Amino acid sequence: MPSSVDLIATRYDRDALLAYFEQFGSFDPEPPTYVDDLEDGEGFGMLVLEGGIEVPLLTIHVGNASKKQKAPFEKVTRFLSERVLDAALVVFYDTSGAYRIALIHATAWRGRRKPLYSDYRRASLLVEPEQYNKTFRQQMARLLDLEAAGRPLTLDALKEIFNLEAISRA
Numbered sequence: 001m002p003s004s005v006d007l008i009a010t011r012y013d014r015d016a017l018l019a020y021f022e023q024f025g026s027f028d029p030e031p032p033t034y035v036d037d038l039e040d041g042e043g044f045g046m047l048v049l050e051g052g053i054e055v056p057l058l059t060i061h062v063g064n065a066s067k068k069q070k071a072p073f074e075k076v077t078r079f080l081s082e083r084v085l086d087a088a089l090v091v092f093y094d095t096s097g098a099y100r101i102a103l104i105h106a107t108a109w110r111g112r113r114k115p116l117y118s119d120y121r122r123a124s125l126l127v128e129p130e131q132y133n134k135t136f137r138q139q140m141a142r143l144l145d146l147e148a149a150g151r152p153l154t155l156d157a158l159k160e161i162f163n164l165e166a167i168s169r170a
Contacts, residue, residue, distance in 0.1 A: 004016070004019055004020045004023060004144070005020070005137055005140045005141050005144065006137075007019070007020070008020050008127070008140065009127055009132075009133045009136050009137045009140070010097075010127070010129065010133075011097030011098070011099075011127065011129040012065075012091070012093040012094075012097050012098065012099040012127070014044060014059065017044070017091065018044055018045065020140070020144075021045055021047070021057060023144060023147060024047060024147050024153065025147065026047050026048045026049065026152075026153050027045055027046070027047055028045055028046045028047075028048065029044070029045045030045065030046075031043025031044060031045055031046060031056060031057070032046055032054065032056060034083055035056050035058065037079070038058060038060075038075070038076075038079050039075050039079075040060055040061070040072075040075065041058050041059060041060040041075070041076075041079075041090075042058070042059055043056050043057060043058055043059075044057050044058070044059060045057045047089070047153060049152075049153050049154055049155055049158070050152040050153065050154045051154075053086050053087070053155055054085065055085075055086070055087045055088060055089055055155075055158070056085070056088050056089075057088070057089045057090075057091070058076065058088055058089070058090045058091065059090070059091045059093060060072050060075070060076070060090060060091070060092050060093075061093060061094070061095075062092045062093065062094055063094060064094055064098075065092050065093050065094040065096075065098040065099045065100045065126070066094075066098050066100075066126065066128060068100070068122070068124065069092075072090075072092055073102075073104065073122055076088060076090050076104050076120075077104065077120040080104065080106070080120065081119075081120070085106075086105060086106050086155060087103060087104060087105035087106065087155055087158070088103075088104050088105075089101060089102070089103055089104075089158075090102045090104055092124075096129060097129040098126070098127060098128045098129060099126075099127050100124045100125070100126045100127070101124060101125050101127075101136075102122045102123065102124035102125075102162075103122065103123050103124070103158050103159065103161075103162040104120055104121070104122045105120065105121060105122075105155065105158075105159065106119050106120055107119050107120065107121050123159070123162035123163060123164065124162065125139055125140070125162065125164075135164070139161050139162070140161075142161055143157075143158075143161050
């Protein structure tokens, strides 16, 4: 039987992604009500990280998931900024089955009460149908390994999982 990582590493499947995240003790499959306000997107749960940091899991349909696009990113940063949230995991998917799961997170707010759009960064992992998607598989398995080891899920741990620069140096 394929692993949960194998199931999410072949093409976009909302149910498979939900099953993957349900393996985390800090996952709540009920998205917060404020997610209803996300333009062109929907929520499919929330991770509660160490320290009570809420990270909503969102999906947004895009024309081409293989390319990073500015407009959907700006929608999410506006959404996060208006709610003063630290981060979100966003699945940008297209009709071909390709998808990009992105960690969009605040960097530094420089003492302001509310972050600006430029205070957010994104790092993402891509799944393309008909490809093995090795990096995606490795990183999503690492994330599950954190849970299996009983380590608390932190924003820094998520940043490390999505940091492809660190992978290329290894």
